[in-house]
Amino acid sequence: MPAKRTVNPLAPPLEVTRWLNSPKELDLGQFRGRVVLLHAFQMLCPGCVSRGLPQAQRAAELFKDASLTVLGLHTVFEHHEAMQEASLRAFLHEYRIRIPVGIDAPGEGKPIPVTMEAYGMRGTPTTILIDGEGRLREHWFGAQEDMLLGAAIQRLLAELGPPTPRAPLAEPSSSKCSGDGCSV
Helix, strand or coil: CCCCCCCCCECCCCCEEEEECCCCCCCHHHHCCCEEEEEEECCCCHHHHHHHHHHHHHHHHHCCCCCEEEEEEECCCCCHHHCCHHHHHHHHHHCCCCCCEEEECCCCCCCCCHHHHHHCCCCCCEEEEECCCCEEEEEEECCCCHHHHHHHHHHHHHHCCCCCCCCCCCCCCCCCEECCEECC
C-alpha cells in the first residue's frame, strides 16, 4: 500500500481594504518563489503588542537578506469602533511597525473579517507561513517561541534552493566586549 502524502492547499488570497507601510497594493501571487510570514494581529491585543508584532519585526530584520517576506494583517473581530484605520496608522507609527500591514476586509453581516475566516484563524496573534509555491505550511494561534518560528522559516527557505551569499552580521570591533557579549 502506498504511503499517504500530505498535500498542502494554496493559501487563500488576502482580502484587504488597504495596505499601510507599502507604496502599492500587495497580493500573495507576487511573492511566489519567496517564503511569506503572515502575522495576524489586533492593535488592542496584549499578546500581539508584547510578543507577536515584535517577533514579526525581528524575523523581517533577521531574514532581510533571505527570500522571506513578512506581512502584517490587522484583523479586527472585536472592538470594531476603536480600531479604525486612523487609529491603526497612529499605532503603527508609535510602535515603529515597519512591515507592510493589510487591513482585513470586514465580514458581511458578521464580526469575523474575510481573510480571518478564509484562513480559519481562531484569534490573534496568529502566525502563518506560506511556502515559495504559495502553499499554506504552518498555522499557529498564539505567540510562538522564536526558535520554533526561526527553524520553520529556515526549513521553508531551504526548500527554495541554495541560499544567496550574505554579508557579515557585524563588523569586527577593536573592543572584545559589547552590549551583545564578549568575543575571544
